[in-house]
Amino acid sequence: MSSTRSPLCAVALFAFVVLVVAFSTRNWRSEDAKKTLLEELRARQQEILPFYPTKDGDTLSGTSAGSDVDAVACSQLARMQIAALLGSGYTKTVVQALLPPGPSVALKSVNHRGSDMRQCLEQFHDPMGCHQLVSFKLKKEIILLQRLQHPNIIKLKGHCQDGRTGRGITAILEQGTPLEMIQLLQSPWEERFRVCLGLVRLLHYLSQSPLGSVALLDFQSRQFVLVDGELKLTDLDDANVKEPTCQSDSDCMLQFPLRNFSFHCSEQRICEGMNEMRNLYNAYRYFFMYLLPHQAPPMLQPLVKEIMNSTGELKKGIASTLEAFEEILHIFKSGHHLENLPPLVIRDYVAVRGVSSVGSVNYRCWPSYSHQGCVLSVHSVTEAADICRSQPQCSSFTVQDQRTWTGRLLASFQSSFSHLVPDVNSVVYVRKMKASLVQAL
Ligand SMILES: Nc1ncnc2c1ncn2[C@@H]1O[C@H](COP(=O)(O)OP(=O)(O)O)[C@@H](O)[C@H]1O
Ligand SMILES: [Mg+2]
Incomplete structure (x- = not known):
C-alpha cells in the first residue's frame, strides 16, 4: 500500500508546488503589470x-469657448x-x-x-x-x-x-466631413488649392503657437476634416510640443521613406526647426504632391512648381511657403493670370439679363462643380466666353450671383435649352449663331 501511495504523494506534491509557483508568478506578474500601468498613467499625466x-x-477648464455663443x-x-x-x-x-x-x-x-x-x-x-x-x-x-x-x-x-x-x-x-482624398482629387483646382492653403496657414500657426513649435506626428488625411470646404485639424493626440533634444547634429535626422534631412543641434541641445520642417515635408508628401500641380491655371504653374520644388527639398521654411501661397491666392483672385485672354471674345455672345434657362441640355466637363453638368468658376464673363468658345458642345452659358470662396463667379455651360424664365439673379449668354433662337422666344 505504502509503495503505491508514495508515488501518488510525490505527484500530488509536485502538482501542488507547480500550482503555488504558477499562482505566485501570476500574482507577481499582475503586481508587476499594475505597477507598469500606474507608471504609464503617471507619465501621461506628466505629459x-x-x-x-x-x-x-x-x-x-469648463468649456473651450467660455462665454462663446x-x-x-x-x-x-x-x-x-x-x-x-x-x-x-x-x-x-x-x-x-x-x-x-x-x-x-x-x-x-x-x-x-x-x-x-x-x-x-x-x-x-x-x-x-x-x-x-x-x-x-x-x-x-x-x-x-x-x-x-x-x-x-x-x-x-x-x-x-x-x-x-x-x-x-x-x-x-x-x-465636419471626413477628408476623402479620392473625392478631392476630382474637385476643381480652386478647391484643392484651398485645402493646401488652409494646411499651410495651420502649419505656420503651429510653428509659433502659444505652446511653442508643434509637430504633428501622425500626419495623414484622416486626421483632418472639411467644414464648408475648409480644412480643419481634428486629431491632436499625437502632437508633439517639444523640439527633439540632441547631443550632436547626428541626432537631428528627419527620416522619411524616400528622403532624409539633417538639422543642426543648437547650443541649447535641441534640433532647431525640426518640428516645423517635419510638418512641411509631410504636407508636401501627403497633400501638395496630389492636390496642387494638377490642372493649376497655366499662368500660375511656374509659381506652383516653385512651391513643389522648395517644399519637396525643404529649401524654405513655413513662413516663406505661406508667402508663396498667399501670392498665388492674390493673383488668382485678382485675375492677373488671365491678362492674355482675347477681350473681344464676348462679342460673339448675346446677353439676356434677368432670365435663366430651363430644360437645358447639359454636357459634362471636368472638373465640374456639379456632377450633372458643366459648372466652372470664372473670374469674369470674358473668361466664361473663352471657355465656351473652347468647348465644341457649348452654345450658351449662364452666370449666377453665386460665388466660390475666392469670390469667383460660377458659370454653367449648356449645349442647348428649351426656354427662358424670369430670374433676377441670372444672365444667360447665347452664342450669336444661336441668338436668333432666343429672339423667337
Ligand atoms: N469634428 C468631426 N466631424 C466629423 N468627423 C470627425 C470629426 N472629428 C473626427 N472625425 C472622424 O473621426 C475619425 C476618428 O477621429 P480621430 O480624432 O482621428 O481619432 P483617432 O485618434 O482614434 O485617430 C477621423 O478620422 C475623422 O474621420
Ligand atoms: Mg485619427
Whole structure:
C-alpha cells in the first residue's frame, strides 16, 4: 500500500508546488503589470501638465469657448440624439449628435473597440485602468484644442466628464466631413488649392503657437476634416510640443521613406526647426504632391512648381511657403493670370439679363462643380466666353450671383435649352449663331 501511495504523494506534491509557483508568478506578474500601468498613467499625466495655463491645474477648464455663443453645455448632452457614426480611429470614436434648433455637433469619446484599448487590455487585463490610460489621449487633445485656436483647427464647443453614455470624457466639436482624398482629387483646382492653403496657414500657426513649435506626428488625411470646404485639424493626440533634444547634429535626422534631412543641434541641445520642417515635408508628401500641380491655371504653374520644388527639398521654411501661397491666392483672385485672354471674345455672345434657362441640355466637363453638368468658376464673363468658345458642345452659358470662396463667379455651360424664365439673379449668354433662337422666344 505504502509503495503505491508514495508515488501518488510525490505527484500530488509536485502538482501542488507547480500550482503555488504558477499562482505566485501570476500574482507577481499582475503586481508587476499594475505597477507598469500606474507608471504609464503617471507619465501621461506628466505629459499633459505643461499644457495647462496654470502650473497646478490638472482639471480641464469648463468649456473651450467660455462665454462663446457656440459653447454647448454638458447639461445639453443628455437631450442630444445620436444620428450617425462619423468615424473612428485607433483611439477615438466620433458620432454626430443632433441638438435642435442648433447645428448638429460631433461627439468624440474613447473607442472601446480601438487598437489602443485592445493592446492595453492584452497587456494589463485592467478595463478601468485601460479606460483611464486611453482617456488621457482625449484629455490631451481637449487641452490642446483649448490652447491652440485657429480657423484650421476644429472648434471645441465643450467637453464633459461622464457624459450621457457613461463612457467617460466626451469632447463636443463642430461637425465636419471626413477628408476623402479620392473625392478631392476630382474637385476643381480652386478647391484643392484651398485645402493646401488652409494646411499651410495651420502649419505656420503651429510653428509659433502659444505652446511653442508643434509637430504633428501622425500626419495623414484622416486626421483632418472639411467644414464648408475648409480644412480643419481634428486629431491632436499625437502632437508633439517639444523640439527633439540632441547631443550632436547626428541626432537631428528627419527620416522619411524616400528622403532624409539633417538639422543642426543648437547650443541649447535641441534640433532647431525640426518640428516645423517635419510638418512641411509631410504636407508636401501627403497633400501638395496630389492636390496642387494638377490642372493649376497655366499662368500660375511656374509659381506652383516653385512651391513643389522648395517644399519637396525643404529649401524654405513655413513662413516663406505661406508667402508663396498667399501670392498665388492674390493673383488668382485678382485675375492677373488671365491678362492674355482675347477681350473681344464676348462679342460673339448675346446677353439676356434677368432670365435663366430651363430644360437645358447639359454636357459634362471636368472638373465640374456639379456632377450633372458643366459648372466652372470664372473670374469674369470674358473668361466664361473663352471657355465656351473652347468647348465644341457649348452654345450658351449662364452666370449666377453665386460665388466660390475666392469670390469667383460660377458659370454653367449648356449645349442647348428649351426656354427662358424670369430670374433676377441670372444672365444667360447665347452664342450669336444661336441668338436668333432666343429672339423667337
Ligand atoms: N469634428 C468631426 N466631424 C466629423 N468627423 C470627425 C470629426 N472629428 C473626427 N472625425 C472622424 O473621426 C475619425 C476618428 O477621429 P480621430 O480624432 O482621428 O481619432 P483617432 O485618434 O482614434 O485617430 C477621423 O478620422 C475623422 O474621420
Ligand atoms: Mg485619427
